[in-house]
Amino acid sequence: MSLFQRNFYALLQDHHDGSTPMIEKRTAQRHRVFKGGTITFENGGIPCTVRNMSVGGAAIDLDAPVMLPQSFTLSISCDDFVRNCRTVWRRDKRVGLAFVQ
Structure with a gap:
């Protein structure tokens, strides 16, 4: 097993208690960012931070x-x-978005 694989599995164990399987539903790799954005809709808009x-x-x-x-x-x-x-999921102030065409 490579060093990368050992680190990956150790990270999984640190962040997962083993009670339920972890399932990744994303079809594309995500990239961390920290940028100011704006959500706009018919009646106005609100600032947000893209994570x-x-x-x-x-x-x-x-x-x-x-x-x-x-x-x-x-x-x-x-x-x-x-x-x-469109909104896909929500946890308090964090919102997961899907881009639509």
Whole structure:
């Protein structure tokens, strides 16, 4: 077993208690980022912090737990990035987004 494999399995053991299997549902690799963004929708917009991104979606942090509409737009002005989104999961102020076409 390579050093990489040993470190990977040790990391899994440190973060998983073994009671349920860990299943990765993402189809694309995510990349950590820390960028300011804006969620915009029909009646306004709110600032957010983009924490990670992949080809298919992103995870964002909001300043407070708020209700989001069914579909909205994520913009990251420093990257000229604009994508239509929908919410996939939510944990308090963190929201997982899927990009839609």
